[in-house]
Amino acid sequence: MRFLDIATAILLGSSAITGMAVWTPRNADAGTQTQLTQMELRDALLRFMQQPGEAWILRSSPEELCTQLSSFSNTSETFLALVNGHPCTRPPPGGSPVANLTFDLFPGEVILEAWPTAQG
């Protein structure tokens, strides 16, 4: 009987711990954090567009756009522009950008990309 009691106690304990491990809120929290970061970076990209303005972006060369964009980068956010598919600089390591904004500005396509610096 003692053996049965110990087995029951172990079963109860391990079931509870497994349940807590399976239903951990950590995964959902990680997804939420990613979405929050995406929103923050996308808002930052839109702020960048509003700061020098569309007219300035329209007039500027890809190099000027890149310089302006890199000066907008800070310790927590890294920004990059692709003009007609050509990136200004090498993208930071860490895979795809977390957020981007794509638009056509004569004479070509402009993509603004953003990474959280911690990831890069």
Place this chain on the structure above:
Amino acid sequence: MADRPGVGATAISAVIFAILLLSNFAVYVAAQQRSVLYSQADAEDFLADGGAAIMGAEAANILARAQSFLDSRVFYCANATAAIGGGVRGLTDRHQSGGLNVSVSAGISDVGASADNLTMLSPFDGSVAGELTILLRVTESGGAPTSGITMSRAETHPLHLPVRLEGEERACTGAVQTLESALSSSKVANCTDSQVGPLVESASLGPVSAAAGEGYEIRISYSITQRAPCTAEFEVSVSQPDIDGPSGTFTVQMSDEGSATFASPEG
């Protein structure tokens, strides 16, 4: 039960584990719901920011194309506003990417001075009295399939180019009338350039000075088309130079023609 002293402890621990498990499950469900809400917020943010970025770019493109249209031709003074209105009304654009569709079309308007929230088009956002107002009609639609969030909206934004169209038209037609009036009342003995030229030059001084005061440049040229009675045709070209547009500086030019028959000294 005396032989099994651990049963009570096991039962208590079972209750504690069950409470822990239920609490953890409640936190888990809350986190999942929060994740769904964040996912929806992210989708809304994507549609709002993505739409705003595309709309701003399309508006800048329309302004640049309007600038190019204005810079590329010489308008007839009498119907410059109508001709420019017709050209601007034909400007449309469409962008489709990432689940977002944005289409814009332009027209001209006389809404007077008004502010607008399309500030990323600064300094061309809103309208300014006396300057060329371009009314931008924007329709945006899109959706984020994973979250079920969709967007559909139509907006109108006044934008402006610093072109003082009416002032330029007035300077042009005014110069033609002044020249016609002044030259028709002038007398020439010999219908030659040596006599007609100074008269045209003298009659031009007023309109040229008045236009220069308003920032316009006027060029006046003439040719004698008939000797008896002495008749000259002249062309007035008015331009508003160095206008600061979204894609650099540009010039808006207008011209008109007139003619005058000089009186003879005997008459």
